Amino acid sequence: MEFSFYLIQLLNGIQYGFLLFLVASGLTLVFGIMDVINLAHGSFYMIGAYLAFWLTGIFGSLFLGIVLAIPLAVALGFVVERLAIAYLYKKGHLHQVLLTYALILIFDEAQRFLWGNDSHGVDIPAALSGSITLTDIQVYPVYRLFVSFVCIVIGVGMFYVIQKTKLGMTIRAGASNRQMTQALGINIERLFTIVFSLGVGLAAFAGMIAAPIDSLYPGMGDNILIISLVVVVIGGIGSIKGAFVGAMIIGVSSIFGKTLFPSMASIVVYAMMAGILIWKPQGLFKSA
Template sequence: MTLLLFLEQVLNGLQSGVMLFLTAAGLTLVFGVMGLINLAHGSLYMIGAFAAAAIAAATGSFTLAIIAALTAAAAAGALVEMVVIRRLYTRDHLDQVLATFALILIFSEATRWVFGSFPLYLDIPDALSGSVRLPGGIEYPRYRLALIAVGLTLAAGLFFLISRTRLGIQIRAGESDREMIAALGVNISKLYTLVFALGAALAGFAGALVGAIQSVQVGMGEPVLILAFVVIVIGGIGSIKGALVGAVLVGLTDTLGGVLLPEALRLFMAPSDAAAVGSALASMLIYLLMAVVLIWRPHGLYGMRA
């Protein structure tokens, strides 16, 4: 493997990681603040992608598509929290898992009923099409660079929101002692709805952005949900910083493993066998990474000790 190809794959891993962070950040906010296991979070990712693809096809505007994705995902998240999730806060995790798994089935079938079973496609805007030459002679897609920039900007915005604003103080206080902040006059129901809608909007935004580089189809949120859970376990439940670090680690591990392992195995077996075995082993690397982190730090890289 050449150095340029390696650096290009590092950028691909970073882009994958920051997009995964947008989904994992909403999931860790919901789990950290509400103590809720939300298996339907991937469905909100899917809703954002489908809303963006539908509006882009109808209007031809990528900006309107992104606004539609944010609005649809946030509205769906707020509605789900008020109608379903609000009744599960005092229930055990098994009830939460069963209820949110039912939501996955409902959202999947509703999306298939509205949009059909065939995938939709979201075009990259003209201003971000093509590639740019980076230092060292790397030709890299302009849209993927924009995804990295947007993801890191939103990460900085989330850090500021959580650590420097009044809403962030309420969110952190709600994570520590929800009864106390309710006694101090904070409307805990509105706070929970806002946090859930914010997490849903982040997931929908990620779905819309990623939908421009892959097809938009029913069920696309479930693989992302699994990776998001891996991210928050690695980074530490309830930690935005941990979600970012964990997402980048997962993105780099998945991308580089898929390239480096087949290359290494070609030294010992035929190229076709090396590609197949290397791909299978690469898909296991992120879970091996999670296992190593949990052995070293059972609460995650930035999670609080019990």
């Protein structure tokens, strides 16, 4: 009983950590490569979730909904980058904070305009709605395992792209030395557009697959944004590895925090971040 209880918490923590990793990896790349603070990153998680909700409602299938929603989200990322973010590359952090903050206001209100103030939910697809029996009374839902599995597949895919492909090489070069990348004659603007759109795609995808286990509500992007920022800062800005480790630390500790110290759960995460940063002001895996 005791053991399987902790096992479930651990599985939940890891699964939450994986979701955070999808959101935070895009955020950390945008920070590291483009030197842009994108506060609107959490909004894309929200948009992904609502797109999945909307398209699943129309087509009756979460899978079909997600397949259709991904290109929409990436396209949105592309448009936002071209119309607004592109202007920020030569600006200071202050203007980046302000402009992306304004984007949050716009996205949040657009969400209320389109889908209203009520909370919504998405049904778990029938094929994945079962549970695995751990003990007589403890079960674990298959869909959560599925989410972790999908995240692992994407994580491995991302690792492959970043380590083995030419695009990945450019991204790594950009994250460690921006001037160098420019000097090497790489089209930096195109790289930025690609990185930003991919980051948006990852965040939106996280929102889509999380939709059946998380409820959809106005302002849901804020929570995931702040927690992802914590992940990025703990891991070290620009480091994918750091984002992964940070996401796991925060994922597991916040789930255990909720069960062990329910009244102080949210504080645990921030206290941990403060502790890590007092120890290592540049995060755990600061690249160069």
